[in-house]
Amino acid sequence: xxxxxxxxxxxxxxxxxxxxxxxxxxxxxxxxxxxxxxxxxxxxxxxxxxxxxxxxxxxxxxxxxxxxxxxxxxxxxxxxxxxxxxxxxxxxxxxxxxxxxxxxxxxxxxxxxxxxxxxxxxxxxxxxxxxxxxxxxxxxxxxxxxxxxxxxxxxxxxxxxxxxxxxxxxxxxxxxxxxxxxxxxxxxxxxxxxxxxxxxxxxxxxxxxxxxxxxxxxxxxxxxxxxxxxxxxxxxxxxxxxxxxxxxxxxxxxxxxxxxxxxxxxxxxxxxxxxxxxxxxx
Amino acid sequence: xxxxxxxxxxxxxxxxxxxxxxxxxxxxxxxxxxxxxxxxxxxxxxxxxxxxxxxxxxxxxxxxxxxxxxxxxxxxxxxxxxxxxxxxxxxxxxxxxxxxxxxxxxxxxxxxxxxxxxxxxxxxxxxxxxxxxxxxxxxxxxxxxxxxxxxxxxxxxxxxxxxxxxxxxxxxxxxxxxxxxxxxxxxxxxxxxxxxxxxxxxxxxxxxxxxxxxxxxxxxxxxxxxxxxxxxxxxxxxxxxxxxxxxxxxxxxxxxxxxxxxxxxxxxxxxxxxxxxxxxxxxxxxxxxxxxxxxxxxxxxxxxxxxxxxxxxxxxxxxxxxxxxxxxxxxxxxxxxxxxxxxxxxxxxxxxxxxxxxxxxxxxxxxxxxxxxxxxxxxxxxxxxxxxxxxxxxxxxxxxxxxxxxxxxxx
Numbered sequence: 079x080x081x082x083x084x085x086x087x088x089x090x091x092x093x094x095x096x097x098x099x100x101x102x103x104x105x106x107x108x109x110x111x112x113x114x115x116x117x118x119x120x121x122x123x124x125x126x127x128x129x130x131x132x133x134x135x136x137x138x139x140x141x142x143x144x145x146x147x148x149x150x151x152x153x154x155x156x157x158x159x160x161x162x163x164x165x166x167x168x169x170x171x172x173x174x175x176x177x178x179x180x181x182x183x184x185x186x187x188x189x190x191x192x193x194x195x196x197x198x199x200x201x202x203x204x205x206x207x208x209x210x211x212x213x214x215x216x217x218x219x220x221x222x223x224x225x226x227x228x229x230x231x232x233x234x235x236x237x238x239x240x241x242x243x244x245x246x247x248x249x250x251x252x253x254x255x256x257x258x259x260x261x262x263x264x265x266x267x268x269x270x271x272x273x274x275x276x277x278x279x280x281x282x283x284x285x286x287x288x289x290x291x292x293x294x295x296x297x298x299x300x301x302x303x304x305x306x307x308x309x310x311x312x313x314x315x316x317x318x319x320x321x322x323x324x325x326x327x328x329x330x331x332x333x334x335x336x337x338x339x340x341x342x343x344x345x346x347x348x349x350x351x352x353x354x355x356x357x358x359x360x
Numbered sequence: 361x362x363x364x365x366x367x368x369x370x371x372x373x374x375x376x377x378x379x380x381x382x383x384x385x386x387x388x389x390x391x392x393x394x395x396x397x398x399x400x401x402x403x404x405x406x407x408x409x410x411x412x413x414x415x416x417x418x419x420x421x422x423x424x425x426x427x428x429x430x431x432x433x434x435x436x437x438x439x440x441x442x443x444x445x446x447x448x449x450x451x452x453x454x455x456x457x458x459x460x461x462x463x464x465x466x467x468x469x470x471x472x473x474x475x476x477x478x479x480x481x482x483x484x485x486x487x488x489x490x491x492x493x494x495x496x497x498x499x500x501x502x503x504x505x506x507x508x509x510x511x512x513x514x515x516x517x518x519x520x521x522x523x524x525x526x527x528x529x530x531x532x533x534x535x536x537x538x539x540x541x542x543x544x545x546x547x548x549x550x551x552x553x554x555x556x557x558x559x560x561x562x563x564x565x566x567x568x569x570x571x572x573x574x575x576x577x578x579x580x581x582x583x584x585x586x587x588x589x590x591x592x593x594x595x596x597x598x599x600x601x602x603x604x605x606x607x608x609x610x611x612x613x614x615x616x617x618x619x620x621x622x623x624x625x626x627x628x629x630x631x632x633x634x635x636x637x638x639x640x641x642x643x644x645x646x647x648x649x650x651x652x653x654x655x656x657x658x659x660x661x662x663x664x665x666x667x668x669x670x671x672x673x674x675x676x677x678x679x680x681x682x683x684x685x686x687x688x689x690x691x692x693x694x695x696x697x698x699x700x701x702x703x704x705x706x707x708x709x710x711x712x713x714x715x716x717x718x719x720x721x722x723x724x725x726x727x728x729x730x731x732x733x734x735x736x737x738x739x740x741x742x743x744x745x746x747x748x749x750x751x752x753x754x755x756x757x758x759x760x761x762x763x764x765x766x767x768x769x770x771x
Contacts, residue, residue: 083670083674086673089678089679090673090679093679093680097573097576097577098577100573100574101573101574101577101578101589104570104571104573104574105574105589105592105593107570107647107650108592108593108596108650108651109592109595109596111604111607111608111647112595112596112599112603112604112607114607114610114611115603115606115607115610118610118617125615126609126610126613126616126617127615127616127617127619127620128617128620171395175391175395176392178388178389178392179388179389179391179392179393181388182386182387182388183385183389185381185384185385185388187378187381187384187385188382188385188386188389189382189385189386194393197393197396197401198392198393198396200400200401201396201400203704203753203756204404204708204749204752205707205708205709205710205725205748205749205752207708207710207725207728207729207745207748208404208407208708208728208745208748208749209400209403209404210729210732211728211732211738211741211742211745212403212404212405212406212407212745213399213403214732215403215406215407215410215738215742216403217403231398232399234395234399235395235396235399235400238392238395238396267384267387267388271388292598295600296600296602298601298602298711299710299711302729303732303733313600313601313602316602316603316606317602317711317715320602320605320606320609320715321715324609324613328606329610332600332602332603332606335599335600335603336595336599336603339595339598339599339600339603340595340598342598343591343595343598
């Protein structure tokens with residue numbers, strides 16, 4: 079039994095335990111929907127609920143058939159490949175340009191800093207449907223609709239704010255005199271950037287890149303408007319699966335994606351700790 | 361010799377040095393700036409422009425429109441104008457562009473789509489001399505709606521390249537033939553904006569009610585427990601939006617987990633209709649947006665010294681009284697940051713309402729998508745989108761003004 083201060087009344091103690099119960103229930107609300115779909119994806123029947131066999135742990139009630147379906151179905155295979163191709167390409171563009179820009183933005187000499195920062199962060203604020211409509215109008219003129227190039231450019235633009243935020247945060251702990259020292263020793267700004275700045279801010283750059291990758295990997299609204307049938311990604315395939323015929327293959331895909339997010343979260347946490355050790359705010 | 365003043369030479373050098381440094385910093389930003397201007401800013405600008413700019417009709421029947429400028433607006437236009445239009449119709453029928461005109465005119469005057477298409481079909485093989493001689497009769501024979509003044513007014517009013525009519529439609533207004541502005545018969549969009557704001561408000565309040573106790577509990581917990589609990593907030597946050605929407609569909613559908621549990625418990629005989637309505641949209645969006653509330657709240661609460669509360673309680677305040685007088689004002693920056701963030705994000709939400717919203721859970725984004733993809737009324741979609749953009753920017757400006765964007769953290 080926990081000891082409470084002497085001035086606590088029964089109401090304080092009720093409040094203390096009440097808060098625990100409420101916090102526990104909210105955490106359940108957050109986690110349960112995601113946890114529940116995992117066992118359901120091993121259902122031997124095409125149902126979205128637990129069968130009697132599953133509840134009695136009958137081995138026959140479980141199967142890997144929906145996972146087999148992902149492997150067998152060419153549509154899913156192409157979607158998985160497309161998601162990685164677009165995600166990696168978009169993240170590379172966003173990270174390269176974003177890191178360069180973050181270095182410039184964190185310089186005390188940067189002109190129009192507030193305005194330019196706001197402009198570069200704006201893809202994060204504008205609703206996706208508006209971005210999608212605008213890009214559809216504009217990209218059509220350059221024949222970019224229905225191409226990988228168009229989709230990659232669009233997703234790279236979405237990833238930019240995340241790179242700017244993470245890299246600028248890491249740079250806030252970066253000693254600028256190192257940059258000046260490099261310049262004074264005769265190196266070009268680009269060389270100092272590559273040999274001095276990058277190694278020091280690497281954790282921030284990698285987590286920014288991961289954010290940009292995840293942004294593209296999860297994104298579906300722009301895909302709906304800008305991609306043709308050949309550029310279908312995993313979320314796009316899930317979207318049509320949920321609209322047309324629902325079967326537990328989607329749950330199997332969803333389970334795999336949860337595992338992937340958990341791995342991503344773990345990586346980011348490791349990076350954050352490393353960057354915190356280096357003195358950045360990450 | 362000690363000289364503390366700068367001579368003009370020094371000042372010039374210093375100014376040159378400052379310019380050089382500013383330029384150096386700026387050069388790093390240039391590639392991204394160019395990229396964002398092309399990939400993002402230009403598209404948004406195009407959309408804003410599109411909401412007032414529609415050259416379709418002007419490009420299809422330019423000469424007819426010029427001829428219509430002299431028309432008084434009563435009866436039907438003179439023979440020369442009508443014959444010009446018949447010639448244009450024949451050309452469009454052969455170019456297969458009459459459908460575009462049909463779509464445009466049909467928006468102002470329902471029913472015109474089939475009139476224009478059938479008229480164009482009937483004129484496709486008529487020779488030019490016949491049109492010059494008997495054009496007016498040919499047109500009136502093709503369909504008697506060409507004898508209506510309203511038809512010609514609609515054609516004339518669709519002519520201007522720049523028009524505010526899409527904004528009027530977007531707020532349920534229309535311009536009468538005499539130029540006055542009045543309410544449209546069908547009121548759709550104002551109601552939809554109100555509904556979107558209402559749903560966003562409900563979602564914001566729900567995330568506050570759920571997120572506040574959780575963030576408070578986490579801020580009071582030991583570091584290791586708080587870090588452990590943080591995983592349960594961050595994992596859903598990082599999980600794909602579609603995965604979480606899929607989870608709700610699996611849970612709530614007729615044969616889903618919730619319904620089969622309710623039936624098994626004997627609470628209901630028939631599966632309840634939990635999915636494809638406003639309820640499921642609000643529930644799923646609350647779940648999806650809850651981390652956006654918890655994260656800023658937790659960041660602020662962790663910095664609040666809990667001894668203030670203990671002091672108040674030890675001096676006889678009730679826990680609720682102490683919370684209201686002391687803790688709430690101190691946690692307000694986190695609460696308002698979370699609330700505005702959730703509110704802004706939910707106003708522009710598209711995917712979840714599209715998948716679990718059914719008919720009564722649709723929000724403003726869904727109608728924009730509808731006009732983009734189904735009805736092909738791109739100008740109206742652009743006008744609705746521009747209004748939504750202005751709304752979001754105003755909210756964001758308020759957010760920056762009163763809360764400050766520094767409270768935004770990614771986790």
